[in-house]
Amino acid sequence: MAQGRDWNALLADDAGLRREVVRTAVHAVPEVEMTKALGAERGERTEVRLGDRVEYYAHDLITRVGRLELRLAARPHGALLDRAL
Secondary structure, eight states: OOHHHHHHHHHHHOHHHHHHHHHHHHHHHHHHHHHHHHTSOTTOOOTTOOOOOOOEEEEEEEETTEEEEEEEEBOGGGOBOOSOO
């Protein structure tokens, strides 16, 4: 059996794993956007850093794999980051 088919079978048989894979992928997009907006990775200290990830908000996203509960950082200056969602 090909490598890709093994993953397909695993994901098809495990709804929890499928949901976690989608949640991780969806959560990565706003994290990348926040890193770009702040000019630094989570926990990184740089001279050009524009703010901190101190405020978070809950966001529920309905997908084909079910409801995903996300915890997203608020953008600097109070603007929320859900443009990608």
